Amino acid sequence: MVPNGWKSIRLNQISETVTSGSRDWAQYYSDSGSKFIRMTNLPRDGIYLKLGDLKYVDVHSNSSDGKRTSLKAGDLLISITAELGKIGWVPPELGEAYINQHTALVRIKKESADSKYIAYLLSSHAMNHKINRLNDSGAKAGLNLPTIRSIPMVLPPLPEQRKIAKILSTWDKAIATTEKLVETSKQQKKALMQQLLMGKKRLVKSNALRSVREGFALSKIGDIPDDWEVELISKHYWYQEGPGVRKHQFTESGVKLFNGTNIQQSRIDISNTSTYISSEEAYGAYSHFLADSGDLVIACSGISVERFDEKIAFIKEAHLPLCMNTSTMRFKVKSETRACLTFMRYFMMSDLFKNQIRRQITGSAQLNFGPSHIAKCFVPLPSLDEQKKIASVLSCVDKEVDILEAKLSHIKQEKKALMQQLLTGKRRVKVAETE
The missing domain is CATH 3.90.220.20 (DNA methylase specificity domains)
Structure with a gap:
């Protein structure tokens, strides 16, 4: 049943562009230049690009080779080979960037839908399952552009889309903050291990x-x-x-x-x-x-x-x-x-x-x-006494990391449950007239 005020549409009805790269960019890899977004940069859980392992290409958007796959803020990216259905949302601060033939680019009409909301919708468990079932290559995973354009979805009014996207972004910020705390704690533990296990930091006089x-x-x-x-x-x-x-x-x-x-x-x-x-x-x-x-x-x-x-x-x-x-x-x-x-x-x-x-x-x-x-x-x-003290200190650090990881897991589960409710209309949000 379609929630009151929501409409059933297909992705092409709210898109001004649905395309993909069609070339091997490896020959253009460089130590600097424009960013190059690969499937590995698309998250499996979430919409924000993973830019830790970023490649660069020496091609500019005014060239005939790169213009079609030059990214803009708000663009959606979908992996269309191998790991199908990974979703990425292009933030305003990304700058000039490109994609290859393994990734589809979807540019949403601003007056038709909120691109961040669509990104969250496509990344949801239900939609991701639906996308994977659209595989057009049998045993070999693959999605073609006509199939992507025909993806069905049910959308709330635009103001409600924006409000839901804003709510989910708040949860993503909490997840990102906690992930950073976990990573920082692990790096601190690694440094402390090196000091303690080499005797550079002593726990006995x-x-x-x-x-x-x-x-x-x-x-x-x-x-x-x-x-x-x-x-x-x-x-x-x-x-x-x-x-x-x-x-x-x-x-x-x-x-x-x-x-x-x-x-x-x-x-x-x-x-x-x-x-x-x-x-x-x-x-x-x-x-x-x-x-x-x-x-x-x-x-x-x-x-x-x-x-x-x-x-x-x-x-x-x-x-x-x-x-x-x-x-x-x-x-x-x-x-x-x-x-x-x-x-x-x-x-x-x-x-x-x-x-x-x-x-x-x-x-x-x-x-x-x-x-x-x-x-x-x-x-x-070291002596048995110092061995035990080193083990005890590092065990305490492990417990702190465990607490942070448990918190992170809880936040992710809460967000997942909230997404399921908000993106299906089971839970509605109130939108002020000014929004």
């Missing part, structure tokens, strides 16, 4: 000097306090790689198998796997691969070096029983040594560890390592 320890040629760890040790990881920590349980051994019940995909954002989630091994095998031939509560586990295959810190977590009692599987490793502190496993977790999340692994897998952007690589890695170790 010490008059120790700093020096490069024996083994530097292998470890590349650098100068650390003289009262710290530099040891091979294997001296203080026991580690084990998961077995390669074969597909024919998988069962529908028994003991769950743990793999790298179960570690997401430094947390373990075993709800997304239905792969089991029989209890007979788990407690029989594979009993020495059964995880224990408190084990430090990592994914060691198929991930980037930069994001490795997201693939480290602790096994908890609630996760058990659990059997290790391929592409994973677990760590424990050796009983005869004085070491902290939480300290080890933060060390493995740091560049000190990543750089040692990176040098062993030169030529590959993806991590793929095992016990033989760990055996060559060094760890700088």
Whole structure:
């Protein structure tokens, strides 16, 4: 049912231009010049362009090549290949910019509709689902311009569109502010980790000097306090790689198998796997691969070096029983040594560890390592007391980041629910006569 005062239209009825780029712009890439908006700059959640990874092109709008795809403030952008339906809205401050053949440009008639409202509408879950169903290339994702022009929608009066767009923009600003706080907190944590794990910032009283320890040629760890040790990881920590349980051994019940995909954002989630091994095998031939509560586990295959810190977590009692599987490793502190496993977790999340692994897998952007690589890695170790204090400080920082991320998730969910109500007319806004 169409809400009172709303009209059913198609996108072409409110558009003065619907076009796309039709050329390969890579040959025009430059270190400066006009901005070049690619599909990667379009957000999957929201309408504001992501300009952190921006390309530039040495082409001007008065050239015959670039004039048709030169962007103006308020233009809508739609990804039309690969990831269909990503939406971007061009802000006034963007300046001269262009698109290629993978992106459609929609220029809205100002007297017919509010372009920011249309951007929010197209980015909504319901409309995005509708756009993806318009795929005209079968298995290969693709949208053509006639299909885009025919996208159906129901619109409120123009003043109501503007008011809704203004409300949703306020939520987007809150999201952007919180995202910036999260990113700032993560960068501060990274800097603090570097200081604490290198002994540049001490949590215990010490008059120790700093020096490069024996083994530097292998470890590349650098100068650390003289009262710290530099040891091979294997001296203080026991580690084990998961077995390669074969597909024919998988069962529908028994003991769950743990793999790298179960570690997401430094947390373990075993709800997304239905792969089991029989209890007979788990407690029989594979009993020495059964995880224990408190084990430090990592994914060691198929991930980037930069994001490795997201693939480290602790096994908890609630996760058990659990059997290790391929592409994973677990760590424990050796009983005869004085070491902290939480300290080890933060060390493995740091560049000190990543750089040692990176040098062993030169030529590959993806991590793929095992016990033989760990055996060559060094760890700088202060006293057990200082290890625990470092771990405690960094754990507190993690909790602060968790609180911000939970707040961000809540704001996004609230905005999503509000969009669903406002963009369908289930919740109406009051518009003053002057608006």
